[in-house]
Amino acid sequence: MTTSIPMTHDDLTYFLQAHGRFREDTGEFRRVLHSPDQISEERAIALVAYWDNVMELLEHHHTVEDDVIWPTLRTKTSAADASLTLLESQHDGLDSRAAQVRSALVMLAGAPGPADRERAAHAAEEFHREIGTHLDQEESSVIPVMLASFSKADWLAIEGSNMESIVEHGLLARMLPWVLDGMADTPVRAILDGMPAALVSEYRTSWYPTHQTMRRAALGPAEAS
Ligand SMILES: [Fe+2]
Ligand SMILES: [Fe+2]
Helix, strand or coil: CHHHCECCHHHHHHHHHHHHHHHHHHHHHHHHHHCCCCCCHHHHHHHHHHHHHHHHHHHHHHHHHHHHHHHHHHHHCCCCHHHHHHHHHHHHHHHHHHHHHHHHHHHHCCCCCHHHHHHHHHHHHHHHHHHHHHHHHHHHHHHHHHHHHCEHHHHHHHHHHHHHHHHHCCCHHHHHHHHHCCCCHHHHHHHHHCCCHHHHHHHHHHHHHHHHHHHHHHHCCCCCC
16 A cells, blocks of 8 residues: 555655755856856846746745645644745745846846946845755755655655646746756666656757756856957
């Protein structure tokens, strides 16, 4: 009976990989904006585009938590109720903080002055700090309750509905290369081995290269002038 088999930390690989990618990418925005390098108009436009991409993936991650994972957990136990309420309000706070970063990045693509650069660097710094606090709290206060409350079958059902929603929202081509970026070859191969060959081919020939180009244009080394 799979319903009685408890989920394990290994089942959270994809979920925690997404947390790691949010930490890493928002840290990279902070680094680029704090660096002494000039930000060209082209680079600023790429920063806005990649920020929008990462924030759309973050919004989806939060929506699945608020609409699926947390309500399912609440049906199992009340042990995490206070933490879940706090995390939901942090999701809202991060939405408005993300909009501040975006508007500061858009300013950099115009004719920015030093104060605009400083504003963008400060907004990115604050976002990175806030999301780090949020993810740390989620991992320390809620994941242990999830591990104690969900069966493997519960988690598989949640992951299944997450994947359906990703596909429904047209996010698979961006979500998959983003979340697998930087992951070791063996787990990446294990994930791709479970997918249809046509999709894996699209991932290798189009989705991953497109992701790399977009990320490099925003966060890669400055072009030599
Ligand atoms: Fe999360
Ligand atoms: Fe969250």
